[in-house]
Amino acid sequence: MNTIELQQTLPEVFAGRDSVTSDxxxxxxxxxxxxxxxxxxxxxTGKSSLCSFIYGYRQDYQGIIRFDGENIRRYTxxxxxxxxxxxxxxxxxELRLFGELTAWENVQLKNALTGYAxxxxxxxxxxELDIDRLRNQEIRRMSFGQQQRVAFVRALCxxxxxxxxxxxxxHLDDGNGRIMSRILTEEARKxxxxxxxxxxxxHLPLDYDRIFAL
Amino acid sequence: MLWKLxxxxxxxxxxxxxxxxxxxGMVIVLLSVQFYNDIKPVFxxxxxxxxxxxxxxxxxxxxxxxxxxxxxxxxEADVARLQEQPFTKGVGAFSPARFKVYAGxxxxxxxxxxxxxxxxxxxxxxxxSLDGWTFREGQEExxxxxxxxxxxxxxxxxxxxxxxxQISEGVMGMMRLDIRMSGRGQVKRMKGRIVGFSDRLNTIxxxxxxxxxANRMYGDGKEALPSRLIVEVDNPADDRIAKYFKENGYxxxxxxxxxxxxxxxxxxxxxxxxxxxxxxxxxSFYILMLSVYLLLQxxxxxxxxxxxxxxxxxxxxRPYQVLAVGLNLAVLGLGLLVVMLVxxxxxxxxxxxxxxxxxxxSLLPALLTGGxxxxxxxxxxxxAVRRKVNAIWMRR
Numbered sequence: 001m002n003t004i005e006l007q008q009t010l011p012e013v014f015a016g017r018d019s020v021t022s023d024x025x026x027x028x029x030x031x032x033x034x035x036x037x038x039x040x041x042x043x044x045t046g047k048s049s050l051c052s053f054i055y056g057y058r059q060d061y062q063g064i065i066r067f068d069g070e071n072i073r074r075y076t077x078x079x080x081x082x083x084x085x086x087x088x089x090x091x092x093x094e095l096r097l098f099g100e101l102t103a104w105e106n107v108q109l110k111n112a113l114t115g116y117a118x119x120x121x122x123x124x125x126x127x128e129l130d131i132d133r134l135r136n137q138e139i140r141r142m143s144f145g146q147q148q149r150v151a152f153v154r155a156l157c158x159x160x161x162x163x164x165x166x167x168x169x170x171h172l173d174d175g176n177g178r179i180m181s182r183i184l185t186e187e188a189r190k191x192x193x194x195x196x197x198x199x200x201x202x203h204l205p206l207d208y209d210r211i212f213a214l
Numbered sequence: 215m216l217w218k219l220x221x222x223x224x225x226x227x228x229x230x231x232x233x234x235x236x237x238x239g240m241v242i243v244l245l246s247v248q249f250y251n252d253i254k255p256v257f258x259x260x261x262x263x264x265x266x267x268x269x270x271x272x273x274x275x276x277x278x279x280x281x282x283x284x285x286x287x288x289x290e291a292d293v294a295r296l297q298e299q300p301f302t303k304g305v306g307a308f309s310p311a312r313f314k315v316y317a318g319x320x321x322x323x324x325x326x327x328x329x330x331x332x333x334x335x336x337x338x339x340x341x342x343s344l345d346g347w348t349f350r351e352g353q354e355e356x357x358x359x360x361x362x363x364x365x366x367x368x369x370x371x372x373x374x375x376x377x378x379x380q381i382s383e384g385v386m387g388m389m390r391l392d393i394r395m396s397g398r399g400q401v402k403r404m405k406g407r408i409v410g411f412s413d414r415l416n417t418i419x420x421x422x423x424x425x426x427x428a429n430r431m432y433g434d435g436k437e438a439l440p441s442r443l444i445v446e447v448d449n450p451a452d453d454r455i456a457k458y459f460k461e462n463g464y465x466x467x468x469x470x471x472x473x474x475x476x477x478x479x480x481x482x483x484x485x486x487x488x489x490x491x492x493x494x495x496x497x498s499f500y501i502l503m504l505s506v507y508l509l510l511q512x513x514x515x516x517x518x519x520x521x522x523x524x525x526x527x528x529x530x531x532r533p534y535q536v537l538a539v540g541l542n543l544a545v546l547g548l549g550l551l552v553v554m555l556v557x558x559x560x561x562x563x564x565x566x567x568x569x570x571x572x573x574x575x576s577l578l579p580a581l582l583t584g585g586x587x588x589x590x591x592x593x594x595x596x597x598a599v600r601r602k603v604n605a606i607w608m609r610r
Contacts, residue, residue: 057522077527077607084524096519098219109215110523158524 001067001087001161004031004054004194009063011049023212024050026063033161036188036195036206041214047198048093050214051166055090056080085114086159093166093198095151099140103131103150106139111157125153128179145171152180156187162194169204181205216520220533223512228505233541235498240549241556242491243587248553248580250484252561254477268339269466270415271296271443271459287439292462296445301452306336307440308417309425312433313397317406319389324378327392333417334425335444346409349424355405356393359419362411383411397432417442449478499591502541503598506534510602517606531603538595546588553580 006029010020020026024039025046031037041047052058053065056072065072067083075083084090097106103126111117117125126132129149139147148171155163163184169177181204188195197204198214273286288307297305311332318327340347346357369380381389391406412419447455459466510517520530554577 055522077604081524081526084522090522092522096522098516098519100222101215101219105215105218109219109520112215113524154523 001083002033003066003068004162005029005064005066005069007064007066009053009061009065011046011053012060012062014046015062022214024214029212031162031194031196033194034192035209037197038203038206038208038211039196039198039214040203040211041198041200043200045214047200047214048166051090051092051164051198054164055088056083087161089155089158089160089163091151091155091163091165091168093170095144095147097139097147097151097154100138102136102138103142103146104135106150107154107157110154114158116159117157122153122157125156125183128183129153129176130179143171145173145176148172149176149180152183156183160191160193162196163188165195165197165204167198167200169202170200174205177202177204216525216529217533219516219520220513220530222516223509224537225505225508228501228508229541232498232502232505233545235501236495236542236545237549237552239491239494239496239498240545240584240587241552243488243495244491244549244553244580244584245556246484246487246491247583248557248577249560250480251579252557253480253564268444268446269455271445271464271466272441274463274465287441288443289439293443296443299454299458301447301449301455301458302445303448304338304446306339306444306446308333308335308442308444309422309429309440311395311425312429312436313395316394316396318392318394320392330418332420332425332428333442334420334422337422339444339446340419346407347421349421349427351427355390355407356420356424357409358391358406359410359412359415360408361416361418362413363416365411386411395428395432397434400432402432495587495591499594502538502595506538506595506599507602510534510599510606514606517603521607527600527603527607531600534599534603535596538599539592542588542592542595546584550577550580550584553577 006024006027008026008028010025014020014025022045023029039047039050049058049061053061054072056075059073067087098109101109107122111122123132126135129152131146131149131153134142134146139150142150148168152165152168155165165184168180172180184195184204185206187193195206197206197208273288275286293305293307296302315330315332316327317330318325320326337347340359349356365381365383365386372378373380386408389408391408393404393406395402395404458464517530521527557577557580
């Protein structure tokens, strides 16, 4: 997948508003593979909605979203399953980890599906993000910042053309933010992937090609 | 790992409830099917070569009738009217031989010979699979069905008083009777072979084709009206039959109705028990479905997350499907085991009452029914779980 186009896309809840000032909503926008983009927004302007529309788990929008020119509204279930395994990776704002499993199991649950990263690689990411000592701890006993890092590792355990990170460092210190940036840049370059990061204030420190105000 | 995640919220008590309810239902269904199949030969024994539900009807012979010479034969109108009755499936007439018959049998050098008579009924009332129930012109051997009473008469009366050997049905079947037929100035010798014994037909039965041929060759020419009819009915216990016969002064032959009646009642009772078993099975199926639905409902968030990280609905549904099918399989296995054990008990009992029945039959009816029940229930389970998971996918 090389491009994600948004044509006059607008969340249905915004439809009643008189004017929408945004770089994305109700415009013609395209995310290109290989580019790094930042979507900046105040709370409540539809960041997470944008992510869920593109990830195919909400359809309450107007306009058209296209992957490589094809309207995604027509995608079948199996098509979406394939895309989520191989083309699109998503770090959810609400993380969507499994509280009763350990950090390691959470990552393995994804990696068992894709078979993408090897054990050593995952251990290295855990070590670099300083959560290796927590890897056998249940997720629900971890702080949100720690959970964010686990979810980040999980998002890396698959091949992707685009990776979306929805407020990835809202609960992280700058040091960890820098480490995450480095790993992300490295991995995205390796795969030639596009990166889309959203933020409400603190940015993940990356070399952004484009910055949008939502 | 998927299982570790999804087995949470599994309620053991609910599953146990399903398990025992379903086991109960399954055992009742299987046992009734199996029991019916095991006990059936008791009622159909001996006359298995006859169509099951038939009655033999004659007109009452009364002293007055004899004195005034009233005929006790059936006219064509009688037959037609009987044919029209709602309980009738088919009517056939007994046609008697119109020539003289002598039969002889040599046992240990002693020649027994007696005057006899032949009758035939339309072949459709005799199970055609009966060995050798055919006759073609030129054939020297006549297949014959005799009443079982005749054999008893010989074995327990005649043979004992003359210290002759007793004859079993098998040996009797191997013996050849000397048949001598005479009429129209001709005499014909043939051999008779006994192919069956009947508890219900008080006559010596030969194939229809033979009777037609022999009457043509040796008969005295005049076509006699039948004095007995064979009537095939839907249900011998139907009270309309008794009423109709009473109104017309017909008689059915003795207690011959009873076996048919008992078999019919057995069928009804087994049917009732079977329905109760099926009902319990259906209810237990609902328990399982509710339990699985509840489980899915409690795990909805988890299932949603699994679908979001790339698990397919089929993959997410599988653990629950395996759970349901596994439980069904366990119920099937245990149910069959119980049926087997119970069957051993009652077979022993039946064997003591009807020595010649035991050992027959197999577990096949229970196996087949159980297998079919298992397949149907499992297919429904698998489908329902998949539908539920798909609904979780679609909800967004």
